[in-house]
Structure formats: C-alpha cells, structure tokens
Amino acid sequence: MRHDLQRNHLVWLNDSAWQQVMVKPWDSQERSILSHWQTQQLPLVLSTQRVQQTPATISLGLPAPTQWQRRKLALEVAPQDIQRVGTFPALEHIVQTEFAETALHPFLKHMSALQVAVQVYGSFGWQHLTGIAYVRPGSDLDVIAKVPDLVIATEVARALEALRLSVRVDGELAFPGGYAVAWREFLQWIDGKVDRVLVRSRTQVQLVNQLPLYLLEAACSA
Numbered sequence: 001m002r003h004d005l006q007r008n009h010l011v012w013l014n015d016s017a018w019q020q021v022m023v024k025p026w027d028s029q030e031r032s033i034l035s036h037w038q039t040q041q042l043p044l045v046l047s048t049q050r051v052q053q054t055p056a057t058i059s060l061g062l063p064a065p066t067q068w069q070r071r072k073l074a075l076e077v078a079p080q081d082i083q084r085v086g087t088f089p090a091l092e093h094i095v096q097t098e099f100a101e102t103a104l105h106p107f108l109k110h111m112s113a114l115q116v117a118v119q120v121y122g123s124f125g126w127q128h129l130t131g132i133a134y135v136r137p138g139s140d141l142d143v144i145a146k147v148p149d150l151v152i153a154t155e156v157a158r159a160l161e162a163l164r165l166s167v168r169v170d171g172e173l174a175f176p177g178g179y180a181v182a183w184r185e186f187l188q189w190i191d192g193k194v195d196r197v198l199v200r201s202r203t204q205v206q207l208v209n210q211l212p213l214y215l216l217e218a219a220c221s222a
Helices: 015-022 028-040 091-097 104-114 122-130 150-162 183-190 211-221
Strands: 010-013 044-046 058-063 072-077 082-086 117-121 141-146 169-175 179-182 197-200 205-208
Touching (some): 010 015, 015 028, 015 072, 028 072, 091 104, 091 117, 091 122, 104 117, 104 150, 117 122, 122 141, 141 150, 150 183, 169 183, 179 183, 183 197
Parallel strands (some): 141 169
Antiparallel strands (some): 010 044, 010 082, 044 058, 058 072, 117 141, 169 179, 179 197
16 A cells, blocks of 8 residues: 555546456446546545555446436455555635635635645535546535645634535545544544544544544654
C-alpha cells in the first residue's frame, strides 16, 4: 500500500490496469459503467483499505450516478496500476460553476484566512468531476476541510454549523495522518453531548473517547 494515499484521494488508472479491470466477470450494467469511466479517463476514489499482512493491492471505489441507479463498484488494483493521484475539487470551484450560493463567499474568505483547504466530494463533487448528473433534490453538500489541529478544527466546524444554505452541509474534518471525523459529530463531542466520536483512517473506523490525545499522536507520527 502506498503510504502517500489517503481516504478520498482520487486515483486515475493506466491503460494496462483498465484492461485487467475489464476482463473481470462484471454484469452488463457494471461493464457499461466501467467502460464509460475508462473511455472518459475518469477517476476512482480511495476507500477504506483492507488490513493485510503484506499489502499488495489498493482498494478503490466507483460511485455511479443516477443513470446507473447509483450503483457502487469496488475494485482492487496494484500500486503500479496508478497513473496519477489527485483530490476532489475545491469548494470555490464548485461555487463558481454549478453551485451559486452567495452565502458561501464569507465562509470561503474565513477558510482562506485560516489557510484551510475545503474540498467537495459526494454528489456535487462527482458531478463536477464527471459532467454527469449526480445531484438530486435533497442532495447534501459534502465537504472535506483539511485542518492542522483541534483549535482550527473547532473554528471550522463552528463556521460550517453557522452556514445557511439552500442545501444541507455535511462532511468531514481531515486531520494530519489521514484521520477524519464528521464535523457534526466533532461538534457534539466538543459540546459534551457525546463522550466518544467515530474516527476514520486509511484502514479502520473506530470509536474513541480521547480525541485530542489520539489525533495529536497521529499528527506527530505523520
């Protein structure tokens, strides 16, 4: 497993990898989805990795849009199959193209002042990446805010909570070391409403009750 890869990184496969993917026994709809992804050179997303003794493959996901009944495909590839790695689009790019919410501009200025990068995944992110309709009535705006520490994380979560948009804002705070916490759950923990919070990493999902120590240790070892 390449250690530079984290959950929600985007991955583009090389031609050899696609050839190996397409010879597998997919059903007709799965094959249609994969054929489109291959032809259009679209990315896959790094999912939570399986814990292996000697990791030789990388687990990827492909969440298909509405035209393919929103099916979710899982793939396993070798590290050498990866042509390049990227990230989901920045929130400011979504605002400029397909999500014109003026209320987001003060939020974006705030994030810029904090030097916090905010990316959009989920329906809005995939629609922006692929040009295919993913967003439906009721779709959330899912964001990933990359925070350096707990102080900034709290400020970002409060700012997200204060946003008043035409859609519900959901998503994660991504800490150093590849650890992420849903921002709504993080606020519940900060406010003392819960004593444990769900932390996601590259290889596991677990409830912890000592979030500051857990994440500080992760940051030191990153």
